[in-house]
Amino acid sequence: MLEALYLQLSTHDDLSDSERSLLAKTIGSQREFAEGEDLVSEGSQPAFSTLLLDGFAARYKYLENGSRQFTALHIAGDFVDLHAFLLKTLDHGILALSPCKVALADHAKLKHITEIEAHLTRLLWLDTLVDGAIHREWIVSMGRRSKLAHLAYLFCELFTRLKVVQRTEGMSFHLPLTQAELADVLGLSTVHMNRVMQSLRRSGAADWVQHTVHILDWNKLVDLADFDPTYLSLFREAR
Amino acid sequence: MLEALYLQLSTHDDLSDSERSLLAKTIGSQREFAEGEDLVSEGSQPAFSTLLLDGFAARYKYLENGSRQFTALHIAGDFVDLHAFLLKTLDHGILALSPCKVALADHAKLKHITEIEAHLTRLLWLDTLVDGAIHREWIVSMGRRSKLAHLAYLFCELFTRLKVVQRTEGMSFHLPLTQAELADVLGLSTVHMNRVMQSLRRSGAADWVQHTVHILDWNKLVDLADFDPTYLSLFREAR
DNA sequence: CGTCGGGTTGAGTCCATTCAACTTCGGTGG
DNA sequence: CCACCGAAGTTGAATGGACTCAACCCGACG
Numbered sequence: 001m002l003e004a005l006y007l008q009l010s011t012h013d014d015l016s017d018s019e020r021s022l023l024a025k026t027i028g029s030q031r032e033f034a035e036g037e038d039l040v041s042e043g044s045q046p047a048f049s050t051l052l053l054d055g056f057a058a059r060y061k062y063l064e065n066g067s068r069q070f071t072a073l074h075i076a077g078d079f080v081d082l083h084a085f086l087l088k089t090l091d092h093g094i095l096a097l098s099p100c101k102v103a104l105a106d107h108a109k110l111k112h113i114t115e116i117e118a119h120l121t122r123l124l125w126l127d128t129l130v131d132g133a134i135h136r137e138w139i140v141s142m143g144r145r146s147k148l149a150h151l152a153y154l155f156c157e158l159f160t161r162l163k164v165v166q167r168t169e170g171m172s173f174h175l176p177l178t179q180a181e182l183a184d185v186l187g188l189s190t191v192h193m194n195r196v197m198q199s200l201r202r203s204g205a206a207d208w209v210q211h212t213v214h215i216l217d218w219n220k221l222v223d224l225a226d227f228d229p230t231y232l233s234l235f236r237e238a239r
Numbered sequence: 240m241l242e243a244l245y246l247q248l249s250t251h252d253d254l255s256d257s258e259r260s261l262l263a264k265t266i267g268s269q270r271e272f273a274e275g276e277d278l279v280s281e282g283s284q285p286a287f288s289t290l291l292l293d294g295f296a297a298r299y300k301y302l303e304n305g306s307r308q309f310t311a312l313h314i315a316g317d318f319v320d321l322h323a324f325l326l327k328t329l330d331h332g333i334l335a336l337s338p339c340k341v342a343l344a345d346h347a348k349l350k351h352i353t354e355i356e357a358h359l360t361r362l363l364w365l366d367t368l369v370d371g372a373i374h375r376e377w378i379v380s381m382g383r384r385s386k387l388a389h390l391a392y393l394f395c396e397l398f399t400r401l402k403v404v405q406r407t408e409g410m411s412f413h414l415p416l417t418q419a420e421l422a423d424v425l426g427l428s429t430v431h432m433n434r435v436m437q438s439l440r441r442s443g444a445a446d447w448v449q450h451t452v453h454i455l456d457w458n459k460l461v462d463l464a465d466f467d468p469t470y471l472s473l474f475r476e477a478r
Numbered sequence: 479c480g481t482c483g484g485g486t487t488g489a490g491t492c493c494a495t496t497c498a499a500c501t502t503c504g505g506t507g508g
Numbered sequence: 509c510c511a512c513c514g515a516a517g518t519t520g521a522a523t524g525g526a527c528t529c530a531a532c533c534c535g536a537c538g
Binding site: 043057061063064065068069071072080086087088089091092111114118121122123125126128129130131132133135136138139140142143144145150184186187220230231233237239 | 379
């Protein structure tokens with residue numbers, strides 16, 4: 001059940017059997033959410049953190065004027081609100097973009113891990129640090145990349161992350177969003193999102209049909225995006 | 240010497256004397272950097288983390304086309320690359336925007352803290368989580384706020400953070416950047432940065448002369464920015 | 479006194495937005 | 509069975525925002 005989490009953590013460093021079983025004991029009840037439901041709502045102070053077992057979810061924030069911005073996309077194996085364990089109050093909501101299966105980890109048990117298992121604590125900490133590294137890349141994309149490059153970058157990142165948790169098929173992956181939702185990732189209007197997508201299609205680097213992204217020319221896509229996966233820390237090292 | 244760090248950490252939760260002295264023992268040599276120098280260079284694998292004691296610094300990333308984006312601004316008391324302790328390889332550089340005084344914390348000693356002091360570990364972890372929360376707000380600003388609102392937001396954030404470490408004077412604070420550097424924060428051209436700044440001045444909410452920001456009407460600035468400081472976790476709570 | 483970095487201004491172009499219309503497709507009820 | 513409906517995608521036209529390029533101002537400094 002926790003395979004995807006194990007895959008993610010063990011990409012960064014060795015994960016011992018005792019650590020795996022401690023994690024398993026920390027994870028409590030399982031739950032399912034329908035597409036469009038909030039996994040966690042804005043401003044809440046949950047007593048547990050949510051581990052995404054399957055599906056796609058997004059962190060979002062609404063502004064006064066009603067516009068919405070996604071600040072992160074989450075996939076299987078992501079601890080979508082591990083940070084709430086210490087932040088206490090969640091400053092954003094988390095939305096299921098597809099049907100989602102999740103498991104809940106009690107904050108008290110997470111705290112217990114920090115008391116007795118320093119190495120596992122560091123791995124969980126690292127998990128939130130990679131999250132931050134992804135945020136930084138998004139900032140770079142929004143500030144200085146062209147919209148086409150930003151989109152290409154997003155596809156590179158998602159493909160790389162999904163591959164870690166074995167959710168790719170060849171050079172394709174499932175991406176069950178609408179163009180309007182993607183627009184809220186890139187900070188675009190839906191109309192322009194549509195045009196940027198057409199421009200990516202015309203480039204021949206990738207395509208997106210029936211909720212599936214097909215990468216037609218990886219090198220071209222990486223080149224368009226100026227993509228460098230270093231920030232994902234995908235190498236095993238003592239932490 | 241570590242006053243600013245203590246001020247920041249104790250904003251989130253009580254910081255005991257023994258924790259303070261452990262931190263003090265962790266911090267090694269002090270160093271000074273001139274404006275324009277790199278505190279840490281991109282792609283490096285430092286064996287220590289850098290605590291900013293005084294001055295302004297920025298994390299930056301260059302793209303292939305030569306454009307630059309700042310992904311964070313750092314002030315006194317910020318552990319500018321605490322995350323490098325676990326990420327190992329730094330995916331970005333850190334630049335001194337003013338003369339900077341820093342202190343270095345050996346990674347081995349930080350690791351030692353995680354082995355013996357769970358509560359302090361959580362506070363340091365939290366420090367990096369607040370960092371992430373700030374990133375998220377920047378993403379929202381870049382994606383969905385108007386440029387004027389984005390600038391107003393930045394001033395609100397900086398004022399709030401600087402107040403914690405007692406670097407404000409009344410409703411003013413020192414901000415030793417050029418407009419070109421601010422443009423690299425907001426993701427704008429220098430020309431447009433200049434025009435947005437004029438627009439902010441005309442609004443009467445704030446002004447920026449001789450490297451000093453004067454907040455003339457806090458409520459109006461907050462309103463322009465749609466600013467809510469929750470994400471900075473500025474309340475003391477058991478963590 | 480000349481130079482240089484930083485700030486400011488104007489003009490022209492291109493990018494992204496809004497608004498509105500139209501298509502396609504799957505679902506649903508008469 | 510098919511007519512209708514709504515959600516998602518696509519297109520066109522007009523507006524306004526942001527960029528580039530270029531010029532110019534100004535104060536600090538050698």
